[in-house]
Amino acid sequence: MAELLLIVTLAGRRIALPASEVEAVVELEGITPAPCTAPHVAGLSSLRSRVLTVIDGLAALDFGRAEAGGLANAIVVPSGGHTYALLVDGVEDVVEASASAMPVGAPVGPGWDRVATGMVEANGELLLCVDPHLLIAGPAAQAA
Template structure:
């Protein structure tokens, strides 16, 4: 069975997201901060007359915060019927693989370990397969 993966950059790493969750990739130019939200939530943005919760993926990994730029790339995902924008450093490509993910055979930092669901091999490189729902939950999920 063939599978599609979106390759993106997060925290200086090439990682994969299953396209099963991905609605689109967009550029976000305005993120409106929201008081009293979890620290990994950058704020809200509008996309095609819909409100998105914007997730700072670095903060979700407990690795700091992304620099706010004039235009930021975001992967739009649907989790439990809600739209989220995952801020990423870059978007590379969509690739098709004949095999599914394999277990991770390395020790990962706590943030990466919490959001990783396996590994995929792409062009000879082993990339972490990231669970978007775990990014949306953020580092507070470690305490749960």
């Protein structure tokens, strides 16, 4: 069976994430700012009686910050023993990869180079495959 991919939009770009790394797709109603956190942490939110650390997907790429207010699209990702909500522009669908991921082969741009794991074909389109754990780590992880 081919790998399942979650197709989302982040920073205006359609990307693929391994569906096996994603626990849920949610709309967050409220995000409470958390002082003294990394710049890519948007705050905290609750989901089914759990507190989630909310990661701003744009800030994780070092592209600025997402606009606050209203409902926010997010994917829930367990990582390193904690559960995070990663803010994305939009969530499209879960699809089957047409083939195994290929190496990126060329720079894909600032921010993206750090989180890209390859290129993958799905539904006749070539998409950048991204590791959600690298997004959660944030831009400071590049220096480490």
